[in-house]
Structure formats: C-alpha cells, structure tokens
Amino acid sequence: MHKPSCTYVGYAGKYLRVDLGSGTITEHELTNSLAEQFIGGVGIAARILYDAILPGIDPLGDDNKLMFFTGPLEGTMIPTASRIGLYGKSPLTNSFFYSSAGGYFGPELKFAGYDGILIEGVASHPVYLFIDNNIVELRDASHLWGMDTNQVQHAIADELGSEEVRIAAIGPAGERLVRFACVISGCRALGRGGLGAVMGSKKLKAVAVRGSGGVSIPDMRRMRALLDDLFARFSAHPATSEILPRYGTPVLVHANNELGLFGYRNWQDEYFPQAEGLSGETMRKKIVKRDKSCFACPARCSKFSIVGKGMTEGCTVEGPEYEDIFSLGSMCGHNDIEVVAAAERLCDDIGIDAIEAGVAIAFAMECYERGLLSLSETDGLEVRFGRADLIVPLIKKIGLREGRLGNLLAEGVKRAADRIGKGADRFAMQNKGLTFPGHSARGLPGFALGYATGPRGASHHDGRPTGERTGLVKRATIEGKAEYTARINHLMVLLDALILCHLPEGIWGPLDVSELLVRCINTTTGMNMTLQQATTAAERIWNVMRAFAVREGYRREHDRLPPRFMEEPIPSGPSKGMVITRQMLDAMLDDYYTFRGWDVKTGIPTRQKLLELGLEDIAEDMGKY
Amino acid sequence: MNITLKTFATIRDVVGAATLSIELPTGARLSDLFAHLTHTYGKNFDRQVRDQLTGAYVPFLILVNTTPYRSTHDIETPLHDGDVVTIMVPFDGG
Incomplete structure (x- = not known):
C-alpha cells in the first residue's frame, strides 16, 4: 500500500x-x-x-x-x-x-x-x-x-x-x-x-x-475543546460579536477619519469633513439589506446591499468594504455611498481590484487638476475630484482598456506616471507598483515601515495599522517600531499560511505569533510544533519572499514611501503635522534589517540568517547578489 | 461638571445618540465615565468595550478633546468640565 x-x-x-x-x-x-x-x-x-x-x-x-x-x-x-x-x-x-x-x-x-x-x-x-x-x-x-x-x-x-x-x-x-x-x-x-x-x-x-470528502482530524475531543474555546472568544470580543456583525469593515470610516488617518483626495489630506456620508452607519441605514458569513465564520462581516437611487438604482452588491469606500469614495473626493456600492459591483463583475482602480482614478484626478493630463488624454472628460458621476464610467474604461485614459490607468499608477512623465510620479501613491490602501502611513510610523518593506509593496496585510491605531503600542514614535513591525509580519504571514482571516487579529495575536495559533496547528495536524518553531516558520516564509524580491532586483532603495508621505506633513485634522521623513524611515530601516539579520546596506538577507532558517539553497542564490 | 460624549457605530446604537451631554462629579476620570455608561446602559454597553471572558477593556483609543488616550493604559485620566470625549470603535482589523 x-x-x-x-x-x-x-x-x-x-x-x-x-x-x-x-x-x-x-x-x-x-x-x-x-x-x-x-x-x-x-x-x-x-x-x-x-x-x-x-x-x-x-x-x-x-x-x-x-x-x-x-x-x-x-x-x-x-x-x-x-x-x-x-x-x-x-x-x-x-x-x-x-x-x-x-x-x-x-x-x-x-x-x-x-x-x-x-x-x-x-x-x-x-x-x-x-x-x-x-x-x-x-x-x-x-x-x-x-x-x-x-x-x-x-x-x-x-x-x-x-x-x-x-x-x-x-x-x-x-x-x-x-x-x-x-x-x-x-x-x-x-x-x-x-x-x-x-x-x-x-x-x-x-x-x-x-468535493464530497472531508477533512480528517487526529483527535476530535481535543478539536471540540479548541472550537469551544475559539467560539467563546469570538462571542466575547466586541469586534467579532458586535461590531463586525453589525457594520462590517466600513465601521473604519469613522475610526480612521476621527483620528485623521483617512486618505482623502489622493492622500492630499487625511481628514474628510463629509465622511459621515460614507460611514458604516450611513451605509447600514441606506443600502444594507442583510449580513453574510464566509464558511465557518461567526462574524457575519459581509454586507449584502442594494442601491436605492440614481443611475445605478437596483444594483446589488456584496459590500462595499472599507477599502472600496476609501478608494472609490474618499480618495476621489466624494461621499456618495451608493456610487461606491455600484462602482464596487462593477469592479467585481469586470474583474479588477477596487483599491487599485479607485486610487488610479484619484491619481488621474490629481494629474488632470495639476495640468499633467490634458482633455485629449482623458478622452474629453473633466476628471476632477468630487466627480462621483465619473467613477462608474471610468471603471468600465479601465476594465475594458477603453480609450487613452482607460488604457493608461489599466497599467497601474506606477507605469501610468512613468508614461505621463512631467513629475507625475510624485502623485502616484504606490510602493513597488502596488497602491496604498486606506490606512495612513504618515500617522502610523510602524505601519509606514510595514508598507515600505512589504514584499508585496504597499499592502495593509504585511504590516498592520492595528497596534498603533488602537493604542496597543505608542503611536507617534519610531522607537521600537522595527521589532514591532517584524513581529507583526510574522503573525500576518503565519495567518496567511494557515490560511485564516486577519480581521480577528485581536484574538489571533494581536502583536505576534501566539500560542493559540500553535494550538490550532497542532490540534488540526497532529504536529507537536512549539511557539518558537511556528515563529521560525513564519520568519522562514518571510525570508523566502524577500529572496524572491531580491532576485527581481528589489533592494533597500525600493523599501520606500511616496514623496508626499515623506515631505508633506498631514495638512489638517486630528493628525495634522504628522509625517515620516526620509531620516525617520532610514532609521527604522536600519533597525528593521538589523533585527531581521539582513544586510543593512542592501536589505538582502545574510547568508548566516538564511542558513539559520535552513534555507541553504537560497543562501547560495543570495551570494550572487 | 459636564462633558460631551461623541459615539460611533454600536456604541451609538446602545446610547441612542451621536452626541450626549453627561453630568459627572468634579474630579471624575475616564474610568468614572465608563462606570456611568455601564450603570446607565448595562451589559449592552459593556459588550461594546470589554472582552466578556476576561472582563478587561479591549484595546481602543479614547479622544479627550483631540488627545488620544489608551483604554488599556490611560483609563484613570482625569476629565475636566467642558471636555469632549470620543470613544473610538474597538475594532482591530481593516
């Protein structure tokens, strides 16, 4: 056998x-x-x-x-x-x-x-x-x-x-x-x-x-005890028992805006005075019809909505999520939740990332207002902030690569800025080609480091805004943020290996790989993994991804933030004045590479670190760079 | 003394208003405000801010005027007449 x-x-x-x-x-x-x-x-x-x-x-x-x-x-x-x-x-x-x-x-x-x-x-x-x-x-x-x-x-x-x-x-x-x-x-x-x-x-x-099979479990009694514990924790925590079921991720509109951490008009500001129109509360009142769950999740954070008015009346959508509201609403300078909902549905149908799409439109709006894009380059459209009526037509243009503007933005903001020239790259809010999602870099220094060093670019799932935004760690300082960010990286990547949702991170972590996750692994697989072994596995995965990026040419100089985040302090709102200067980012990068055992000058994982993680072949590869 | 409370999301649902005017004894602290809210709105309020297994506040920020304080560290912060207190939603993710 x-x-x-x-x-x-x-x-x-x-x-x-x-x-x-x-x-x-x-x-x-x-x-x-x-x-x-x-x-x-x-x-x-x-x-x-x-x-x-x-x-x-x-x-x-x-x-x-x-x-x-x-x-x-x-x-x-x-x-x-x-x-x-x-x-x-x-x-x-x-x-x-x-x-x-x-x-x-x-x-x-x-x-x-x-x-x-x-x-x-x-x-x-x-x-x-x-x-x-x-x-x-x-x-x-x-x-x-x-x-x-x-x-x-x-x-x-x-x-x-x-x-x-x-x-x-x-x-x-x-x-x-x-x-x-x-x-x-x-x-x-x-x-x-x-x-x-x-x-x-x-x-x-x-x-x-x-599929009609199942998943085997080594010891059902042990699994039942684990599930009892997990469901009790989910029922006891306000986020998973009250807030997500009622409002879903759009609850973050107020949470971020009231702290002055909500991207507005292509991050020209981080406070939107009319954000109430986009809030989870408004959304619930206006368009949400019922709550939905993914497989095995008690949190029911997904919202099924129907647009009630306007050109898109009757449009149904699962969502919108907070990120859609940020990118397709606030970033484009309008607060019409029904336009966001219809736009999000079109993004799903046509098959494009709603974050990238909304930020690309916001980028075009800023370029047009600054005279970097002409009317002929926008196919005759006055692409200005606040033009909610343009969001749905522009998504269609991008998704179908229609016209000059659709084709330009379909390349993503980094390549679009390179094609436009004339300093447009200053307004392309991206790192490594990926646009920034709806959480501040300037107002959350540790998270800024996570954005800069993320193997995927400006992802909000490599670093996390949570620790600084909820007060688990002190916000307005760069002290200790390198180790904080590296530990969050490990928590996130372990969740992505298992694969579990990041939203209940207050239960899973919240600041590092936890014994609870190790218990989930061991109870399901029959392994006898220790917390140290799980953390090392997470670090190993992180280093493989970094090595992949190194092979593609990424180095320390690519672990960066857009000039706006390093040169323009937040101009208004509760976080007015906050900025991550080049010096601040450099200081955090030095600490981060040192903590990780990477070469401080290049950001390449050292041979010693890779051997320590059992990645002998990758250590050989990295020796070439 | 009198303070103004600003609320969002489920906390707004429990207290029934976006802003509330609340009378507290002179010298009251954030912990007294939370005790007052628990006393007034009962378990429903508590469920929005505390882990029901441990009884501890989950991490969230509380703005007193524009200064952020941490539920996990700063709950004994003194309040003053005329303060505007904003309870941020205790939500981790995004």
Whole structure:
C-alpha cells in the first residue's frame, strides 16, 4: 500500500499540477518536511514558486506560474478557516505576490481531496479547469470568454448542472491583461496584485471545484475543546460579536477619519469633513439589506446591499468594504455611498481590484487638476475630484482598456506616471507598483515601515495599522517600531499560511505569533510544533519572499514611501503635522534589517540568517547578489 | 461638571445618540465615565468595550478633546468640565 509523503492530518496531502500547454494534469504529494517548515498557504506556495519561477521572466508570458493553495485548517470549523490563496509573479509589482479571499472555494478544494493547484503554461484557446473529486479535466471556455465574473460563474454552474460547485473566475479585465485584474469567487475577490491578468494570459477563464470528502482530524475531543474555546472568544470580543456583525469593515470610516488617518483626495489630506456620508452607519441605514458569513465564520462581516437611487438604482452588491469606500469614495473626493456600492459591483463583475482602480482614478484626478493630463488624454472628460458621476464610467474604461485614459490607468499608477512623465510620479501613491490602501502611513510610523518593506509593496496585510491605531503600542514614535513591525509580519504571514482571516487579529495575536495559533496547528495536524518553531516558520516564509524580491532586483532603495508621505506633513485634522521623513524611515530601516539579520546596506538577507532558517539553497542564490 | 460624549457605530446604537451631554462629579476620570455608561446602559454597553471572558477593556483609543488616550493604559485620566470625549470603535482589523 502506498505510504503518503505527508502523514500529518488536516492536509489533503497532495496538489494538482496542470500544464495548460500540453493539457497534462498530474498529482504531486506534499511532504512532512514542507508542511513542518512552511505550514501551508503562502508558505508552501512561496517555497514551490521560488524554485518554479525563474528570475526575470515576464509575469504575463509563458513562463509565469500560478498557484491556488489552501492551508491545513481549511475545511475545519475553526473560525475563518474559509480562505483560498492565489500566488504567482505579479504583473503589477514584478515579484512574488499573494492574495486571498474568504467564501467557500478553499474548503471545497480540500473536500475534493487537494491542498492546491499549480498552473503552468498557456492554453491554445480559452479553457476552464473542472475538479470533481478525483476527476480533473480542462474544458473548453471559448463560449465563456468575454463574460463578466458573475455571468461566467452562473454559466459554469448551469453547464455542470450544479449550484454546489465553487468557482473562481476572471472577468473581461483579466482577459485584457489589466495589470490589476483580480479573480472573483462567489462575490469575494482574490483582489490585489493582478494575478487575474496572469490567469488571462494563460487563457484560463475559471477554476470550478466540487468535493464530497472531508477533512480528517487526529483527535476530535481535543478539536471540540479548541472550537469551544475559539467560539467563546469570538462571542466575547466586541469586534467579532458586535461590531463586525453589525457594520462590517466600513465601521473604519469613522475610526480612521476621527483620528485623521483617512486618505482623502489622493492622500492630499487625511481628514474628510463629509465622511459621515460614507460611514458604516450611513451605509447600514441606506443600502444594507442583510449580513453574510464566509464558511465557518461567526462574524457575519459581509454586507449584502442594494442601491436605492440614481443611475445605478437596483444594483446589488456584496459590500462595499472599507477599502472600496476609501478608494472609490474618499480618495476621489466624494461621499456618495451608493456610487461606491455600484462602482464596487462593477469592479467585481469586470474583474479588477477596487483599491487599485479607485486610487488610479484619484491619481488621474490629481494629474488632470495639476495640468499633467490634458482633455485629449482623458478622452474629453473633466476628471476632477468630487466627480462621483465619473467613477462608474471610468471603471468600465479601465476594465475594458477603453480609450487613452482607460488604457493608461489599466497599467497601474506606477507605469501610468512613468508614461505621463512631467513629475507625475510624485502623485502616484504606490510602493513597488502596488497602491496604498486606506490606512495612513504618515500617522502610523510602524505601519509606514510595514508598507515600505512589504514584499508585496504597499499592502495593509504585511504590516498592520492595528497596534498603533488602537493604542496597543505608542503611536507617534519610531522607537521600537522595527521589532514591532517584524513581529507583526510574522503573525500576518503565519495567518496567511494557515490560511485564516486577519480581521480577528485581536484574538489571533494581536502583536505576534501566539500560542493559540500553535494550538490550532497542532490540534488540526497532529504536529507537536512549539511557539518558537511556528515563529521560525513564519520568519522562514518571510525570508523566502524577500529572496524572491531580491532576485527581481528589489533592494533597500525600493523599501520606500511616496514623496508626499515623506515631505508633506498631514495638512489638517486630528493628525495634522504628522509625517515620516526620509531620516525617520532610514532609521527604522536600519533597525528593521538589523533585527531581521539582513544586510543593512542592501536589505538582502545574510547568508548566516538564511542558513539559520535552513534555507541553504537560497543562501547560495543570495551570494550572487 | 459636564462633558460631551461623541459615539460611533454600536456604541451609538446602545446610547441612542451621536452626541450626549453627561453630568459627572468634579474630579471624575475616564474610568468614572465608563462606570456611568455601564450603570446607565448595562451589559449592552459593556459588550461594546470589554472582552466578556476576561472582563478587561479591549484595546481602543479614547479622544479627550483631540488627545488620544489608551483604554488599556490611560483609563484613570482625569476629565475636566467642558471636555469632549470620543470613544473610538474597538475594532482591530481593516
């Protein structure tokens, strides 16, 4: 009898490798060593893709590879263990990227018997991958090409004669290689980094999965005790028992704005006097119809909404989330929550990241107002702040690459600024090609360091705003922020390896890898991992991602903030005057690299650190740079 | 002395108003204000700010006028007549 290479429980123990070029589909086993050292999710994907993706390849060319991967907890009843991760080289940042979404796709993949899927090559014509337990096949998707993400999910479900199939699909934006195209599963977005464009470049329209298996647990009595404890904690904490169920993430509009940390008009300010119109309270009153949960989550933070007035009356949407409200509302200088809701729905349907889209529009507004974009370059549109009426039409232009402006912004703000020239890069609010989401850098110094050093660029899920915003650590200081940020990195990346939602971080952490997470790992897998081993695994994953970035040319000089955040103090509001100067950032970077055991001059992980983490091959690689 | 309380989200739902005028004894501290709110609104208020297993305040900021104080460290901060106290929502993520 075949003895599996991964004997830990919780894992399916194997992943699919799909070559779209040849149509070959094979099964590959996980190993105990991979599970112990990289846990799952982003950890296993980063390790596999470090080897599988050669440095310097075109993210939208034949050689990029894409992975869907779950974690060991997916499919259990551990709260928020619902997520699926997507991994590959980003066409936006040119380095390793990952994005994850809740919903039901991740558990379904486990129930079908797989931890993940590695996709390589390019199909000769549009296809979708159908996984029905152990029957896996590529099917023609020529008739689905051109459909939006909502239409295509319905069409595939109809074709398969099953509402129970879970689907992750791209829309027209992914087909047109918009650099921030996303993947949508149900109504949840694998949003950031443009991996939807990678799917489009491979002519892979969708992945559909149906599974009827389960997830084994080593000791059900121990698991029940863990679940009792976890659900008691979720019921006891105000965030997960009261605030998220009632208002969802939009509750942050007031929380950030009242502290003067809410990006407004392309971050020209961080206080929006009319923010009430965008608040979670207003949204609840005006458009929210009911609350929704992802698989195994008691928090019900997702909101199902219907637009009640205007050109988009009747439009339904799961959302909008806080980030959509920030990017498609405040950043563009308007406070119409119904426009935001309709815009967010269009982003999902057309298949683009709503953060990147809104920030790109805000960037265009500032460029137009400063005379860096002419009317002919905006296709005759007066692209000014406050023009709520332009948001939906501009999303359509971007997603379909229509006109000069649509095509320009579809490249993302970094490349758009390079094309415009004339100093437009000053107004491109990005790091490493990824735009800043809706949490202040200037007002949260430790978080600014997280943004600057993030392997994905300006992601709010590498560092976190939470510790400084809630007062767990002192806000207005750079002292101690290097170690604080590195420990938050480890907590975040471990959550992304498991894969768990970051929103209940007050329970999972909140400031470092916790014994509670170690207990989740051990109870599900049967490992005997210690807190130190889990922290080292997180650090190992972080270093693999950094090494990937180093191979692509990223160094200390790329761990930066936009000039606006380093030169222009916040002009008004409760955080008026706060700024992260170059000197402040440099001081934090020195401390951060030192704490991490990286070369302070270059930001490259040292040989000693990589050997300490058991990454001998990567230590050899880094010796070349 | 009289203070003005500004509220958001679920705390606003519990107290029923975006702003409230509250009478407190001279020399009252933030902890007295929270005790007053628990006394007035009962368990419903408590559930918005304290972990129900440990009884401790979860981390959030409280603005007294424009100065932020921490629920976990600064709950004994003295209040003064005319202060505007804003309770930020105890939410971690984003």
